[in-house]
Amino acid sequence: MEIKIKSIHFDAAEKLKTFIEKKVSKLDQFNDGIMMADIILKVVKPESVKNKSAAIRIKIGNGEYFAEKICNTFEEAVDTAVEALEKQLRKDREKKRGKIKSRIKEEIPLDITE
Numbered sequence: 001m002e003i004k005i006k007s008i009h010f011d012a013a014e015k016l017k018t019f020i021e022k023k024v025s026k027l028d029q030f031n032d033g034i035m036m037a038d039i040i041l042k043v044v045k046p047e048s049v050k051n052k053s054a055a056i057r058i059k060i061g062n063g064e065y066f067a068e069k070i071c072n073t074f075e076e077a078v079d080t081a082v083e084a085l086e087k088q089l090r091k092d093r094e095k096k097r098g099k100i101k102s103r104i105k106e107e108i109p110l111d112i113t114e
């Protein structure tokens with residue numbers, strides 16, 4: 001998976017970039033088809049408490065998923081955004097499994113008369 005990190009109006013520290021790469025790379029366990037992850041970091045309102053924004057867009061062969069969170073720190077924002085993406089990926093995986101199971105049930109006729 002290719003990971004692109006953009007920080008708007010500030011330079012992200014190497015430690016923050018490493019943290020982001022570690023967290024985002026864990027999304028591979030929910031979907032093997034993730035091709036790219038774009039992460040955009042920015043300070044929303046400098047004078048407010050919750051002013052760090054992390055937006056993550058992951059691109060998969062058949063579509064994309066997006067989550068944006070605003071928190072006190074960039075680490076917290078990235079963490080909660082990754083959790084939101086995990087939830088989206090799990091939901092999509094369960095939906096696909098349900099469709100596969102329903103197709104299998106349709107294909108296998110149950111003949112109880114014997």
